[in-house]
Amino acid sequence: MEVITDIASLRARLQHENSIAFVPTMGNLHAGHLSLVEIAHKQADCVVVSVFINRLQFSPHEDFDRYPRTPLDDCRLLEEKGVDVVFMPDEKILYPVPQEFQLLLPYMADTLEGACRPGFFRGVATVVLKLFNIVQPHVAVFGEKDYQQLQIIRGMVAQLNLPMQIVAGKIVRAGNGLALSSRNSYLDADACRQAGELSRQLKQIRDSIISGEQNFPLLEQQAAEELSSHGWVVDYVAVRQQDTLLPATTSDSRLVILGAAWLGGVRLIDNFLITLPPSIPSPRP
Ligand code: PAF
Numbered sequence: 001m002e003v004i005t006d007i008a009s010l011r012a013r014l015q016h017e018n019s020i021a022f023v024p025t026m027g028n029l030h031a032g033h034l035s036l037v038e039i040a041h042k043q044a045d046c047v048v049v050s051v052f053i054n055r056l057q058f059s060p061h062e063d064f065d066r067y068p069r070t071p072l073d074d075c076r077l078l079e080e081k082g083v084d085v086v087f088m089p090d091e092k093i094l095y096p097v098p099q100e101f102q103l104l105l106p107y108m109a110d111t112l113e114g115a116c117r118p119g120f121f122r123g124v125a126t127v128v129l130k131l132f133n134i135v136q137p138h139v140a141v142f143g144e145k146d147y148q149q150l151q152i153i154r155g156m157v158a159q160l161n162l163p164m165q166i167v168a169g170k171i172v173r174a175g176n177g178l179a180l181s182s183r184n185s186y187l188d189a190d191a192c193r194q195a196g197e198l199s200r201q202l203k204q205i206r207d208s209i210i211s212g213e214q215n216f217p218l219l220e221q222q223a224a225e226e227l228s229s230h231g232w233v234v235d236y237v238a239v240r241q242q243d244t245l246l247p248a249t250t251s252d253s254r255l256v257i258l259g260a261a262w263l264g265g266v267r268l269i270d271n272f273l274i275t276l277p278p279s280i281p282s283p284r285p
Contacts, residue, residue: 001079003086007134010087014135019044021167022137024128027051028068028182029077032172036141037081039169043139049078050087050131056099057123068185087135094130102126105152108245112258113148113269116235121152128153129160137164145171145179147256147271151245171270173199179270186266197230198259199270205239205257206272214250227261235260235267242273253278 004010014020021040025033029051040047051074058064071088078086102122108114109121132140142150154166172180176196187195201223208219216239224234240247242254253276260269 001075001083001086003075003088005088005090006093007089010085010134013085014046014048017046019139020046020048020135020137021139021141022131022135023047023049023141024131025049025051025074026053026067026182027074028070028185029074030172030180030182030184032143032145032169032180034077034081035172036143036169037078037083039167040139040141041082043141043165043167044137046084047082048085048087048135048137049083050089050135052087052089052094052127052131054094054123054127055091056095056102056126057120059117059119062117063183063186068182087131094127099126103129103156106155108148108155109152111148111245112236112238112240113260116260121149124149125152125156129156129162132162132164139165139167141167141169143169143171144271144273145181146269147258147273148245151243177203179268181268183266183268187263191264191266194230195263195268197227197232198261198263198268199272201226201237202257202259202270202272205237206274209239209255209257209274210276216248216250223259227259231263233262235262237261 004013021044023036023040037047053067055064075086103125105121105125114121142153144150150168157164157166177199178195205219205223213219220237220239223237227234237259239255239257241252242256248255255274256271258271
């Protein structure tokens, strides 16, 4: 495995590769990231992983400075997973001058995470587009854990005609249902035990919808109240259409239930996808 820190060396290393699968990360790798690497191996001959904590996607009051940085452990894990190249640039390589050219994103970037974290997706899309231009992968792999990010990247690739395919990896969960995330390392032992409650509430909504409940606002409200009663501060619990992330209606069959909430000062996000059988129109009287 080669660890490369500059763009010219990376391009030289990759220029004769037949097919490249790329997994962009911010490091502090866990089993969720490693499952994306496994998917990448099935997609192409050469697997490239980037490790870069992108300041552009953090607001000034967010956790950029304390975001966990574990480059040696990351390289060890990636080497064990048979990764070919790790791209680990520092900020001056990706942002040698202030990044004034940024992307203008659609409505999908202003709702849910975008409403809670203004500018977040502009920062994500901008760095991902830069990384795509640098690595020029045939396939890029993203986790469904950040479902809204995945949909925005899919839209960007489609609408900007980027010659690559986006492949999604399933959420990897701890035994109590908690979706794996680098930010879980901020949770103390007690919070870690309680953290499964977010996934339990979203799963409860999923099960209710599968059993025929169609009052989505009521389900959202009940889950948010339940979380609050357990000491969570809820940003949103929402039942949305999978493709557009618009509020779901009872005629939609492809739904996603998303939630974001704070537990003891740590913000967690999670989601569950459901595909319902198409509804049978009721016969005319
Ligand atoms: O999901 C992440 O880790 C980041 O948002 C990404 C895609 C690596 C861009 O910085």
